[in-house]
Amino acid sequence: MLTLRMGLPSLWVREHSSSELNHAADPKDKAKSTDLFTLNYDVAFRIFQIQMPTTTYGVDCAQGYKALMHKVYSDFRSSSSDVPQKVSPRAGRQLRPATLDTASSLNQLNKTSKDNRSPKVTERRSPRSPAPERKRPSRISELESQISQLKEDLKVVRNQLGVSESCKKQAQQEAQESKNQLSSLSAKLEDSQQKLFQFSASEQARVIELQRTIQEHDKAWQCELKDAQKKLSDNTAALTSAIDEIQQLKVQLELVANCENAHTQIAESSDVELLNLKDNLAESLSLVENMKNQLRDSKESAQAQALVNETLRQLETAKRTVEFLRADAAKAVHGYNSASLELDQSRARVNSLETLVSKLEFGLVSNKCNHSLNISDDGNIMEDPSRIEAEIYSLRSAIESAETRYQEEQIQCAVKIRKAYELVELIKSESRQRESELEAELRRKKVDIEELKANLMDKETELQGIVEENEKLNLQLEKCMSSEREVELKKEIEKLEECVAELKANLMDKETTLQSISEENEMVKLEMSKRFAQGGRVREEIEAAKAAEREAVMKLGSVMEDAERSNRKAARVAEQLEASEAANSIIEGELRRLKVQSDQWRKAAEAAAAILSAGNNGKLTERSMSLDNNYNNSIVNNYSPFCEQLDDDFQTKKNVNVLKKFGVLWRKPQK
Template sequence: MQTPKSNRSYHIDGAQKTALRSSSDSVSSSLHQTTRTEKDKSPKIIERRSPRGRVNEKRSSELSDLEAYIAQLQEELKKAKDQASSSEIQKRQAQQEVEEGKRQISVISAELKETNKQLIEISSSEDDRLQELCQISQERDKAWESELEAVRKQHSLDVGALSSAMHEIQKLKKQLEMVSESEAVQAKRAEIAEGEVRKLQFELGETLTLVERLEADVRQCRESEVQAQKLLSESQRMLNTVNGSTYMIQSASSLSLKSEQSENYKAANDQITHEDKEDINQLHEEISHLQLEASRMRAALDAAEVRYQEEYIQSTLQIRSAYELVEVAKSESRMRQAELEAELEKVKSNMEELQAKQKNENEKPRLSDKENVWASELKKARASLADTKASLLEKENLLQAIAEEQEKLKLELQKSENEKAKAIKEAAAALADAEKVCESKVTHLAQEADGNSRRVAQVMEQLEAAQAASTEMEVELRRLKVQCDQWRKAAEAAAVMLTAESGKYMERSESLDSSYQTIGGHLGSPYSDDDMDDVTSKKKNGSMLQKIGVLWKKSNSNKQM
């Protein structure tokens, strides 16, 4: 979107260059007649052009490096996405394995039921013996009742433990859902960060274009400075020629030519100073615009860094809280598992005691019907204990599977977080490097602009000094013109007086000849009149010579000054 603006700026700069060249050509053509000999003696100024090809090659290499770095980041993002998809596939496989374990557990429970049925059948064959044993064990009925009550209490405790274990498993499932939601939130935040990075890259491209425009403007300013230096050299040469020609002025025609040349030189200097001022103002405006762009980029980078830090802190806090919850759930599940194992050991010990008692009582005679009832209750208790054992085994397997899944999720989360943090750090480092490069370029351009402004100020001072010298020369030329007019008038007056004196001398000679021929009594009067005329003429001639001498001394003193 910014290419037409740059074309317009280049077009305007080209027009300014042509105007400067035309003005310099007009000034040089107007002064060509008077300064031909000095131009032949003056050294030629060699134009130096900045190597634009190397700068363009460096920029192209930098752009290619940035594009390669962006492609590398995109490949890393694709790899992270592939890893996330593979982790999801592993999760599905783990779920399928859990379902297969459940099916196997159901098959094992069915087999256990069949074994229990077989045990019941075997025990039915032994009922006769048990009846005999019941008669002997009437004395131990109270002990049996107490033991059964204890078993019932343990069974109720086992049921409560199972319910609490199921509740804990539900809590763990909820925590896993929260962890998955936090992963989705982190993925969204990573996408937002990627969008911000793309925006910053686009803004960096814009800043680079602005820097290129500024470099072009700086080159144009350098060219204008070279032209101004050329004009200064020409003006100095013209001043030297004018200073040399002031001593050679002898006529009014040469004075008029010099005055016209000084007026043309003054107009050219005014035009050059006006164009230089416009270039300086344009440079200052562009530098201020660049400074604003740099400040805006710095503010955007600071805001992005603050957002990234806040999001990183929030994600770390959420992950830590999830880890803490998982650890708490693990510790609670381990405690409950230990308690259940202790209870199972107690139940096993009770069962072993009951089995030993049964073996001892099998040797005794048959028991009564009451003892048969107690035996059936014992069988039921055995079956319930077997069921509890199976359910506990299932829950232990589930807890182990959940723990393994949690560990896998932890590892995957850590990997993804490390990769995201690494990518974001690399992007931030790249942005910081680009910002430093932009800042260095801006500072370099600002220094160059300051140097150009100083040079332009020096050029302006030199132009002002040249203008002052030209005004002084104009005043001196006018004064010399006035002096020449005075000298001309004095010369004309002297010529008139000399012609008049020559006529008087002729008349005097004629009168002397006539007086020698006349009578001696008439000799006194003409000599007295002529003597008076001679005295007055000598006085006038002396006064005129004094005036001419004073004017000559003034002209010599002005030449020495």
């Protein structure tokens, strides 16, 4: 509706100028009127382009309006070419500039407005030929047909404008729905974040409890290992003392053998048996060495426990890294929320800019006639408004593309954060499985330690028996040394034989026990080798976990870099919005200038039409006024508020000084 009102003065000038040009006496006046018509046509079409919304319907309306104005202009030129030219008596008149024409036309327009509002109409008789008066009815019929066509075109344009307004309303509804969806999504995100925080807190409590239990188990195992080591040290001391005593006994037995060389063969047999005892003692020494090897194996088990402690420490470091990863993920979520807030602010700015543009478009018509006329500004060059609209459209497209990119980056950041959380959960599950495996291994080691303790107790009892037998042997040797009788020696030899038999039996028992102990040692060695292999696997698994943690840290670093890039892009978008605001302010100033210029051109066209109508005879003025009244009545019925505004503007802008200036400027070229 606003765009069509801007085009009404041009149509009114066309009706008056087409009827008056046919009767113009001076060809220069006719050229002046054609120039005014073309200028008014260009101004009306450009204002129509500025005020029409940038939609497909708006473009169709603009094209239709342009075609219609071209048709009217061609009719106007053909009608002006059909009329025979008359030679004016004024031959030496120069061409007037555009500023003077506009000023004089405004002067004449004010005069005609006074005449139209007064009830008295002065009829002027023209001494011209009756030839053009015959053509007036045909010209009036043509004008009426053109007016009817223009009315139909106006109806079509109104329908198209209604369709465009409905499309705008639908777009606004879709925007509101998208905003509601965004609000619901933000609420869901907040709920998920709260759940994640609660889940992380519960997991931290569980991890702390597991750490406490593991530390308590470690302390208990260390105490047990220390006790076992003390017992082993005591057993080794007892074994060394027994070995020394055995050596002393050997020396004493050798002395007894040397003293009794003169004795009978029974003594020699006793020496042979003593040699056998030496062999048995050597075997006992081998048993002692085996015990030493067992002690070494126990030390190796202590080393395995140290490795287990190291693995536990590594698990603690892995848990700490997991906590750092959680903190980084929380920071990434916080950056995501800040980026979403900045995007909402940018959208609010875009909406405010759109409201400002709509207000400015509405103000183009409402503030048309509130600016004062400045004759010096008529020479300024009017910039093309299509460029302004193109810049606005490019800015809007840039803002939309930036929003889409920003949303895609947010989605990518959310996917990366989810992947990081999944990696953290996998690491947690693997650490739990490893902890359970380590606990099972520690239990097995406890069982092995208890078995070793039982074996040590058996060996201690055997050592005590050996010590008692050695004491008995010492007593017997002392008796043998003190006695000089052979009977006593025989008795002692018999006793020694019995003791040797007992010792042989004991040695046989010890051999069996040694075999069993050696088998057990081999089993223990195999188990220790298996445990060492498992320890290597645990190390490999720990290294793999460390590598996975490093990869997670690298991924989180990349996520943080992406978040920083998104923040930078948001800052760039904000700068672009500020630049668009500055460009909009510049466009507002240019639109105001265009308003002033369009008002000046419109008033100049009306003044030219008034001048042309004032130069004709009374009958022509009456007919043109009647036709104008009919056309204006139809327009007033459709656009009564605009006509009332024009009447008020003409009443308020009656200035005598301006009229005098226009009269002076009009008379200057006639001198």
